[in-house]
Amino acid sequence: xxxxxxxxxxxxxxxxxxxxISLLDDYMQDPMGGVGPISDELxxxxxxxxxxxxxxxxxxxxxxxxxxxxxxxxxNFSTFKAKQYINIHDFTVSSLFRKxxxxxxxxxxxxxxxxAKGFSKVNLExxxxxxxxxxxxxxxxxxxxxxxxxxxxxxx
Numbered sequence: 082x083x084x085x086x087x088x089x090x091x092x093x094x095x096x097x098x099x100x101x102i103s104l105l106d107d108y109m110q111d112p113m114g115g116v117g118p119i120s121d122e123l124x125x126x127x128x129x130x131x132x133x134x135x136x137x138x139x140x141x142x143x144x145x146x147x148x149x150x151x152x153x154x155x156x157n158f159s160t161f162k163a164k165q166y167i168n169i170h171d172f173t174v175s176s177l178f179r180k181x182x183x184x185x186x187x188x189x190x191x192x193x194x195x196x197a198k199g200f201s202k203v204n205l206e207x208x209x210x211x212x213x214x215x216x217x218x219x220x221x222x223x224x225x226x227x228x229x230x231x232x233x234x235x236x237x
Contacts, residue, residue, distance in 0.1 A: 083144050093130050100141055102127065104151035107172035113211050129210040137231035138167070138171050138194075141172070142187045149178035150187045156200075164201035167191065172205065174212070186216075188221045206232050 087090065090097040101123045109116040119127075131137050142150030153171035158164070169191060174183045195203050205223065207214050 084146075085142060085149075085181070085183055086143050086151075086188045087140055087142045089194070090141045092128065092137065092139070097139075098128050100148035101139060101151055101153070103154070104141075104148060104173060104175060105171060107175045108151070111173070111176060113208060113214070114173075124234060129161050130155060136237055140187060140194075142183045142190075144178050144181060144183055147178075148175075149181075150174040152187050152191050154191060159201050162201040164199065166200045166202045167195045167203065167204040169203065185220070188217065189220045192221065195231045 088118075090101060093096065101117065105127070106119040106124070108114045109119055113155075116145075133220055134155070136155050138154050138156060140150075140152040140154070144150075151171060152169055155168045155170055156165050157168055159166050172187070173188070177229050192203060203220065204226075207218060
């Protein structure tokens with residue numbers, strides 16, 4: 082039986098930084114990330130930028146002592162509810178550790194943290210063709226917004 086634990090990361094902890102970047106790199110190279118490997122320069126800029134984000138919180142899942150999953154999250158504020166909420170920006174389990182229940186444990190930790198803090202909700206985006214992620218999110222109680230929303234972007 083695999084031992085799975087989830088911790089809240091510390092962006093100022095070098096071990097946590099390396100684990101976060103390694104898992105982010107794995108995600109970026111996965112077909113669902115589709116970006117390719119993270120460069121050393123981008124990794125440095127990600128860590129330095131996240132150190133400046135006072136609303137950043139991340140969760141690291143470990144499987145038998147090895148870092149296996151990551152949830153990069155941002156705390157936002159809902160003006161409609163007058164409460165904070167969490168947006169899960171990146172959610173990934175390393176390709177080496179899938180199908181072990183790590184994603185479920187990682188999501189449970191994010192939800193428990195959010196509930197304990199009294200947040201109004203947790204939101205996330207998911208690719209339309211990522212059925213594995215959609216299944217996990219649905220099993221964790223996620224569904225389309227009410228009313229359903231589009232996710233639009235404008236790049237610079």
